[in-house]
């Protein structure tokens with residue numbers, strides 16, 4: 001039975017925090033939401049799992065809990081838009097305008113124009129290859145429907161299960177175990193849009209600080225504790241392009257545990273010029289990991305770019321005590337206060353001057369900052 005992506009079936013409300021610890025099994029949880037009627041704010045919060053939390057990044061910097069939009073229903077489209085993918089995440093609005101989503105409920109629309117639309121069209125082609133692999137993993141299980149439901153349940157539960165041990169499955173991959181295939185499939189479907197646009201915006205901000213050399217050939221290596229990500233990485237280049245040598249760009253994967261005492265360059269099989277840390281600090285904001293990052297910068301790595309979800313990263317102070325230069329790339333002066341979600345770490349003595357004016361972004365408001373007020 002084919003995997004049915006979340007936007008093509010009844011959507012899953014966030015189960016009450018602690019439901020599992022109260023002894024409920026997955027099948028006890030109500031997965032259905034009445035999509036036909038208007039949702040009140042409370043019902044919306046219940047249905048989407050997004051509640052106003054003044055301390056959380058989605059509320060401090062974005063509009064979680066105050067979003068005027070309701071989630072799009074199953075099969076529903078953005079009015080006036082042409083759907084570009086089966087999940088309804090990207091819409092061509094005509095006239096060079098594009099609306100796209102990064103969230104499971106398709107409640108938070110983002111806008112981009114011609115250049116962003118062209119990039120998202122290319123991402124959709126890559127996603128076809130990546131999703132085919134993750135769907136195949138779901139379909140290879142004995143009950144693909146239950147596998148997909150269970151994966152979605154884990155995905156939704158994660159924000160409400162902060163106190164649960166990470167090994168309980170709320171943060172698949174934490175200990176290097178194989179992430180549940182249903183979780184992995186949903187993660188890739190949603191995070192592909194978020195990570196791609198956030199990374200693009202991070203590169204724009206870092207470039208404006210003078211971080212990039214004009215590299216002509218990229219040898220990209222993905223280092224992660226969890227080896228089951230490898231096939232997706234290898235599916236990124238166009239097959240024809242990969243066969244022809246990747247147009248000068250190569251993609252490799254190597255398993256690496258930042259806590260295992262193995263030098264990242266040994267794991268990668270060669271020197272590293274630039275590192276991207278994407279949503280990993282939650283697992284390694286400790287002194288030994290700070291020492292690993294500082295050591296990389298002391299021995300040839302020109303910069304470490306970081307994209308994270310939490311507004312306050314302990315790692316900033318930890319690496320600064322090693323002499324690392326930290327540039328915070330997002331606005332720090334708004335009423336919302338400190339925002340560490342996009343950072344550059346550079347070797348001691350590096351100058352990373354702030355750009356003189358506001359930057360024009362291909363993907364505006366990424367990561368979300370719409371609620372920042374001065």
Ligand SMILES: C[S@@+](CC[C@H](N)C(=O)[O-])C[C@H]1O[C@@H](n2cnc3c(N)ncnc32)[C@H](O)[C@@H]1O
Pocket residue numbers: 172173174176191195223224225226256257258259278279280283284
């Ligand atoms: C939230 S996921 C982020 C995945 C991906 N980088 C992204 O941006 O979506 C966290 C990743 O950190 C990896 N991870 C956790 N602990 C690690 C460690 N000690 N060393 C290396 N990777 C680790 C996990 O395997 C997982 O892939």
